[in-house]
Amino acid sequence: xxxxxxxxxxxxxxxxxxxxxxxxxxxxxxxxxxxxxxxxxxxxxxxxxxxxxxxxxxxxxxxxxxxxxxxxxxxxxxxxxxxxxxxxxxxxxxxxxxxxxxxxxxxxxxxxxxxxxxxxxxxxxxxxxxxxxxxxxxxxxxxxxxxxxxxxxxxxxxxx
Amino acid sequence: xxxxxxxxxxxxxxxxxxxxxxxxxxxxxxxxxxxxxxxxxxxxxxxxxxxxxxxxxxxxxxxxxxxxxxxxxxxxxxxxxxxxxxxxxxxxxxxxxxxxxxxxxxxxxxxxxxxxxxxxxxxxxxxxxxxxxxxxxxxxxxxxxxxxxxxxxxxxxxxxxxxxxxxxxxxx
Numbered sequence: 001x002x003x004x005x006x007x008x009x010x011x012x013x014x015x016x017x018x019x020x021x022x023x024x025x026x027x028x029x030x031x032x033x034x035x036x037x038x039x040x041x042x043x044x045x046x047x048x049x050x051x052x053x054x055x056x057x058x059x060x061x062x063x064x065x066x067x068x069x070x071x072x073x074x075x076x077x078x079x080x081x082x083x084x085x086x087x088x089x090x091x092x093x094x095x096x097x098x099x100x101x102x103x104x105x106x107x108x109x110x111x112x113x114x115x116x117x118x119x120x121x122x123x124x125x126x127x128x129x130x131x132x133x134x135x136x137x138x139x140x141x142x143x144x145x146x147x148x149x150x151x152x153x154x155x156x157x158x159x160x
Numbered sequence: 161x162x163x164x165x166x167x168x169x170x171x172x173x174x175x176x177x178x179x180x181x182x183x184x185x186x187x188x189x190x191x192x193x194x195x196x197x198x199x200x201x202x203x204x205x206x207x208x209x210x211x212x213x214x215x216x217x218x219x220x221x222x223x224x225x226x227x228x229x230x231x232x233x234x235x236x237x238x239x240x241x242x243x244x245x246x247x248x249x250x251x252x253x254x255x256x257x258x259x260x261x262x263x264x265x266x267x268x269x270x271x272x273x274x275x276x277x278x279x280x281x282x283x284x285x286x287x288x289x290x291x292x293x294x295x296x297x298x299x300x301x302x303x304x305x306x307x308x309x310x311x312x313x314x315x316x317x318x319x320x321x322x323x324x325x326x327x328x329x330x331x332x
Contacts, residue, residue, distance in 0.1 A: 017318065019311035023289065044321045050260075051267040055287045060178045060188075064195050065170040068203075069163055 005032065013045060161206050170199060173216045176288050177223045183283045184227035186272065194230060198222045213297075220290075220298045224280060231276075270320045271313075278313035281306050286314075 012029040015021045021029065032038060033046040177198065181191035202219055205212075212218045271279060280299060284290045285306075292303045299306065 017311065017314050019285075019307040019314065044318060044325060047263050048267060048318065048321065051264050052286050054264055055179065055268070058179055058182070059175045060192055060195070063167075063171055064174055064178065064192060065167050065199050068196055068199055069167060 008032065009038065009042065013042070166203060166206060169215060170202070170219070173219065174199070176216075177219055179287060180220060180223050180280065180283055181227050183272070183279060184224070184276070185230060190230065191227075194227050195223065198226050201226075214294075217294055217297050220284075221300070224298060228276070266324055267317065267321060270317050270324075274313050274316060277301070278309045278316070281309040282313040282317070285310050 009029070009032045012021060012025055012032070016026065016029055030049045033042055033049055039046055174195065177195045178191055181194045181198075182188060185191050185194060198219065201222060202215075205218075206215075271282060274282065277299070281295060284295045284298060285292075290298070292306050295301075295306045296303045301309075
């Protein structure tokens with residue numbers, strides 16, 4: 001290496017260590033350190049710059065921001081699907097409950113109607129029976145008045 | 161702001177956020193989680209119409225604060241402390257490559273052991289190429305303090321690399 005370049009390298013390294021170099025100077029320093037003739041004398045500094053280059057390439061392998069929005073989208077879709085499933089389930093459950101309710105009330109109404117009819121029929125039958133009894137009793141009363149007359153007439157002769 | 165626009169903007173610097181988080185938290189999983197949490201907060205802030213001078217600087221500042229909070233809470237105690245990026249493409253027959261990987265791992269370890277402030281300044285300046293003005297804004301320190309921290313960090317790292325090499329030469 002030329003003495004001038006060597007001096008430049010040492011100056012830049014001293015400034016680099018003090019944190020006084022700018023980006024252009026750091027680029028120049030990197031270039032000088034990559035030269036074959038400097039690799040032995042300044043191998044530590046060259047390795048440090050090589051490390052910076054390697055570390056710069058490190059990534060998370062995937063786009064983290066894209067991953068977040070993809071996950072959010074998936075979550076929204078799955079919650080929409082599950083809410084849709086719940087919606088359908090509740091819809092059919094409501095229809096079923098209404099149908100069962102209507103059937104129950106129709107059956108109950110029919111039962112009440114039959115019961116009322118039976119009660120009315122029983123009432124009419126009882127009324128008819130009582131009417132017959134009443135008629136029979138009226139007939140018997142006529143015959144009783146004849147007996148009464150007979151008794152009175154006979155008493156006149158028995159107890160004058 | 162539309163989602164696609166936000167994604168496009170963030171994708172430019174999210175790798176920088178990840179590397180800073182990784183530098184502070186060490187674990188890749190913890191760094192990913194931290195960055196994602198920060199991005200969600202950033203998305204909320206953006207939607208609240210907050211005005212930023214630079215969304216990138218603000219995101220980096222949030223990442224730094226979040227990661228330091230995580231460290232304080234010791235929430236990442238049980239996470240792996242293995243840097244697996246340098247483990248890829250291992251070829252035992254290639255001695256040079258293996259040696260280089262070991263050296264890279266050594267430098268990484270040396271950097272990881274620096275005090276937090278120095279570690280972050282070195283990461284932001286030497287790996288992410290931020291200016292001192294940007295570093296000062298992200299870390300909420302003065303430019304002078306950033307320079308001082310960088311100088312100390314660089315000196316310390318170079319010194320330790322030299323020390324390690326001297327030890328290796330002695331033991332051979």
